[in-house]
Amino acid sequence: MTLYAKIVAAGLTLLSIGGFAIAPVQAQEPTKIRFTLDWKIQGPHAWYYVAKEKGYFKAEGLDVTVDQGEGSAAAITRVMSGTYDAGFGDINAVVQNAADRPGEQPVMVYLVYNGAPNVLIVKVDGPIKTLKDVEGKIVSAPAGSATLRLFVPLAKKNGVDATKVKILNAAPNLIEQLLVQGQADAIAQFSNTSYMNFLAMKLNPEKDFRWFFYTDNGLDLYSNGVIVSQKLLKEKPEAVRGLVKAINRAIVDVLANPDEAMKLLKTIEPLTNEDIEKQRMLYTAKNLMVTPETTKIGLGDLDDKRLAASITTVVEAYGLKRTPDVGEVFNRNFLPPRADREIKMPAN
Template identity: 55%
Template sequence: MRRLLSALLLSALAMASCLLLSVISGNAAAEPVKIKFTLDWKLQGIHAWYYWAKAKGYFAAENLDVRIDQGEGSAATVTRIMSGAYDAGFGDINAIIQNAATKPGETPVMVYMIYSKAPFALLTKAGGPIKSVKDLEGSRLGSPAGGASFKLLPLLAKQNGIDYSKITITQLSPSLQEQMLLQGQVDSVAVFTATSYMNLVSLKLDPDKDFRWMYYSDLGLDLYSNGIMVSPKLAREHPEAVKGLLRAINRSLRETVENPDAAIDLLATEEPLIKNDIERRRLLYVYRTLIDTPEARELGIGDVSDDRLKSAIATIATSFELPRLPNPGDIFDHAFLPAKAERMPPAIAP
C-alpha cells in the first residue's frame, strides 16, 4: 500500500512539474502585446526616444510590438485613442481633462508626464513694446484660432489683472505667426515654445537674445502638458505591458538626451528630410526647458504632483467652461511608473 501511495505521489509530482514547465514555456513563447502608438505631430527631435527604444530593442525586450505613427496635434492624440484607432500615444493632458468632463470612463489616462512645464507662452521681440504681461493692454496679439495658448489667454489676462477687451486679437496661420511678429503686424504672438523656438532658429535668428518669452506657467497658469497616455482597455487588460512600455521609453529618454547626436542620426533614418542640427537643438532645448524641471528633479521624470494636477484641472475647467470637474485619478495613474531612482533627470552638457 505504501509503495502504491509513493508511486501515486511521485506521479502527481511529475505531472505538476510538467504542468509548471508547460506554463513557463507557454509564457516564454507568449505573443508580444501589440501597441499602436501615435505621436503628437510630424517627426521632430522630441520624438527621438520612441524610435531609439524600438531600434535598440527595448520594446521587444518587454515583449511588446510597438507601431509608431506620426500625429496631427497634441489634442488629436486623445481623440485617436478614444476612437479605438490607437492604444497609446504622446499628447496633451489638458485635452484629457476636457474630454473626461463629458465622457468619463472613455478617455485615455496619462501614465507618464514628459512636459512637466507647459510650453504655452507669449513671444515678443526683445526691442518691442511688450516688456511685461501688463503691456498687453492696448497691444496687438496674434494667434492661430484653435491654439491652446490662445484658448487660455482670457484666463491669463484675468490672473494678471488685464482687461482682455483692450487686446486687439489677430487670428493667423500657425506658419505665419513668427513672420507677422517680425514684420511688426502684431506686437506679440501666443505660441507653443517647442515649435516657435526652432522656427526662429530656422530663420537664422537668436531666440534667446532677439526675443522675450513669457511662459504662462510663470504668469499664474501652472499647467502640465504632454506625456504618455494609454487607453482604458490597454491599462485594464495589459497592465504589465503598460509598465514595460514606460520602462522602455524612460530608459530611451535618458539615453537620447545624453547622446543627442546618435539619437538624431537614428531619427534621420526614419525621416531623411529632417535637419539634424535643428532637431538636435530642439531635443536639448525641450529637455532643458520643459522636462528637466525642479519638480522632475524632486519626483522624477514622468510623475506629477496631485495637488498641482488638481489645481490644473480646476484651471482648465474654468477656462473651457467644463460641465464637471474630473477627479485627478481619472486623469493620471501613478501605478505604472518605473521606480523613482530610474526616472531622475540626467545632467547634460550645456
C-alpha cells in the first residue's frame, strides 16, 4: 500500500471513529398521555383532534391518545383511577374529590367552559312549569353526567326535595329521545349538547322546550376544562405545559377555521353531521367560552374569588367534610401567555 493509500485509510478510520464519537444522541421518546373526553365526539371536541392530527401535541414532545367519554364527572373518575393521565372534565367534580380524597384528585390546568352549560330541560307542554314541579317526576341523564351530579345543589338552592325525584340513567344518545317520547319528564344535560340534538331531530329548541339553566337559578359555577393526574403533574410538569399549549393553540386554530376542523372531525367519526357540529361548536364558544371574564383574563384562566365561592357552594350542598383550597382545584402555572389565549368568534 502506498503512503497516500495508508494516509487515506487512516483518515477514514479516524473519521469513522470520530463519527461514532460525535454521533447525535437519539431523540428522546415522546411522552405518552392517555386523554379522555367527557362525551361522545362532538363539535366542541374538535380542538383535541386538531391538536393531534396537525402535530401540535407532537411539537411539544407528546404522543396523545384521545378517547371518547361517558360524562364530565366520569372523566374525573377515569383520571383518578389511573386509566387516563389527563382529560376534559368538570371542575365541580374535582372539588368533590379534593374534599373527600385530598391529594388524589386531578387538578384543572386550563378552564375551557368559563360559563356553565348545565341545564334542566322539560317540554313546554309537559307537567313541569317550575323547578319545584320536578318533585315526583322522572329526570333522565347519563350516569356520569356532571349536570346530574349538580342537581342536588340546584335542588337545595331552590327548595326542591331531591329525594322525591326519580333518576333514570340512560345512554348519552338516548337522553333527548326519552324526553320527547315522554319516558322522562325532564333531562339534565349540557345546553350545547341538547340544543343541537333537538335541531337534528327537526324540533325547535326555543319553542318546544323550557330551559332551567343552573346559572339562572342560584348556581354560579365554572364547568369543564383540561384536568391532569397528580402523577403527571408532579413527575412530568413540562408534559403538562406542552399539553396545555397544544390544546390552546388548537382552540385558536379551530375558531379561525371551523369548516376545516369539522372536515377533520368527520374523518375521525364518519357519522359526524358537519353542519350540526359546526353550529354546536360555535354555540359553545359564543355562550360558554367567550365571556366578559375571558375577555378580561383570557381563555383558560379563572377568577380565584369566583372559584372559592363555587367551592363553598359545592361543599355546602353535598355536606363535604372539608373545603378544598383554590390551589387544590386549579393550577394556572401551565397557562400560555395571556396574548396567546385571546380568542375571537369567526365573522360567519
